[in-house]
Amino acid sequence: MKIGSNIGQIRTAQKIEKSFIAQELNISVEEYEAIESDERDITLSMLDAIARLLSLDVADLITLNKPVTGIRNFFFNHNGNSGINIHVQGIDQEKIRMAYKELYQEELNRIPRLEKLLRDNNIEFNF
CATH class of the missing domain: 1.10.260.40 (lambda repressor-like DNA-binding domains)
Structure with a gap:
């Protein structure tokens, strides 16, 4: 064999x-x-x-x-x-890691934008 x-x-x-x-x-x-x-x-x-x-x-x-x-x-x-x-086989693991990092960074950037949008429209929010 x-x-x-x-x-x-x-x-x-x-x-x-x-x-x-x-x-x-x-x-x-x-x-x-x-x-x-x-x-x-x-x-x-x-x-x-x-x-x-x-x-x-x-x-x-x-x-x-x-x-x-x-x-x-x-x-x-x-x-x-x-x-x-x-x-996972058949996919470049480094590309997956980079995609997760980019996604995570996008989420971190999104939070301040959402908070600003809420403040600009006088919508109360508590976290």
């Missing part, structure tokens, strides 16, 4: 850099490339970590028939419904 080539196909389809996966796994890029080229044996815990980084189940990596693209959300709950991690 060639799990490494499956990992490589999925990573490429998701446009994720080898260096990102290697960094997250705390291994060198060369070691990661050896995994993708099936030159290095992979432990179950390493396979699980890679699957999580690619937002897949381990079974998806093993039984892959074609590259997976698009968005898939996986929720990993390890603390009695109080902790949730969402992994």
Whole structure:
């Protein structure tokens, strides 16, 4: 079974850099490339970590028939419904972070404008 080539196909389809996966796994890029080229044996815990980084189940990596693209959300709950991690594939995470920052800044700027509008129209408000 060639799990490494499956990992490589999925990573490429998701446009994720080898260096990102290697960094997250705390291994060198060369070691990661050896995994993708099936030159290095992979432990179950390493396979699980890679699957999580690619937002897949381990079974998806093993039984892959074609590259997976698009968005898939996986929720990993390890603390009695109080902790949730969402992994999104196929979208540049830095773009998502920037969009949230811009949205947050817009909301911060909106509050003073709303307060001014209320004052200008003699509408009472209490916060």
